[in-house]
């Protein structure tokens with residue numbers, strides 16, 4: 001954020017606060033997504049942690065109660081077929097598909113993101129199985145689990161990990177690259193990486209691109225098919241509001257499905273699982289990415305949660321997300337005395353995800369106090385305050401209040 005030479009006087013700050021609050025009210029009044037907020041169970045707190053755990057859609061508890069009481073309690077085993085439990089991983093994958101720009105039949109839901117990173121990275125190396133391609137490039141600033149799992153995948157496939165800053169990815173690519181695992185949005189800084197450009201560069205080098213969409217799916221358009229992504233993974237409990245630990249997903253582009261060789265070929269990915277044969281024969285399509293019995297309670301909570309997206313275009317969500325993060329940065333700049341926080345979030349829209357990360361001295365105490373005062377973000381140790389903006393249920397007045405309370409906490 002631009003440096004300011006002096007902090008505003010009290011009188012000026014009060015006047016600014018009034019005008020920013022007025023602007024917020026006008027922006028909320030014009031917001032075409034404002035109506036979505038009532039679909040969620042929220043209280044008066046400003047919830048800016050939907051990039052860690054999305055809020056509960058209000059209709060989900062009744063749906064989960066039906067799954068437990070009727071489908072499990074009364075129908076019992078019949079629900080696997082009559083209730084379509086069996087096909088839930090593919091069905092829910094097809095519901096997520098339009099949000100990430102994928103045609104149906106390429107996404108399967110199940111397992112954690114960590115497990116899907118493993119399937120995708122090993123799968124990518126096996127799809128590009130040339131012994132001269134010894135390297136797996138991994139986003140050096142990645143969420144740790146992706147790096148840990150990719151390292152293990154490299155050891156198992158006889159490759160080596162090459163950590164690279166996504167900004168330097170293009171120059172690191174070459175004839176020894178087998179695959180690159182990159183985050184679409186960096187979990188710490190909120191930086192958005194150039195998925196179309198980097199995917200094209202990876203292909204130019206003869207390698208495969210694996211994208212982690214944890215911090216972009218549900219916040220901005222991804223365009224998996226349009227940009228020729230090979231494989232992708234993502235979680236559903238952040239911007240997709242699936243609930244704590246809800247199952248993740250795996251995207252395998254249709255052109256790779258017939259050759260995709262899963263490192264976890266469990267029985268539910270078999271072409272004929274109920275034949276119970278000793279020999280493995282992979283199913284066609286996205287089903288090949290399945291492993292074992294789907295976690296139905298979580299999965300059907302997720303399926304219900306995804307209904308909040310009915311009729312909502314991801315482009316509209318992106319436009320509001322950028323307006324919210326712009327407005328938050330503006331309010332922080334106006335309210336917070338100069339030098340107290342430094343934004344790690346790129347100013348350019350093309351490089352910004354849906355969160356604002358502020359470096360701040362004494363960040364743990366600041367976040368604790370903020371949370372106690374009803375502004376809930378989170379902390380990335382040692383000194384980063386993270387504020388996630390979820391356009392379906394965060395508004396502009398919330399945003400102004402968050403910045404105002406932050407300034408009060410820092411002044412206090």
Ligand SMILES: *Cc1c(COP(=O)(O)O)cnc(C)c1O
Nearest residue numbers: 112113114143145187212214235
């Ligand atoms: C949230 C997140 C994960 C979470 O992985 P789990 O297996 O669900 O614990 C992984 N990678 C990234 C980039 C994330 O943001």
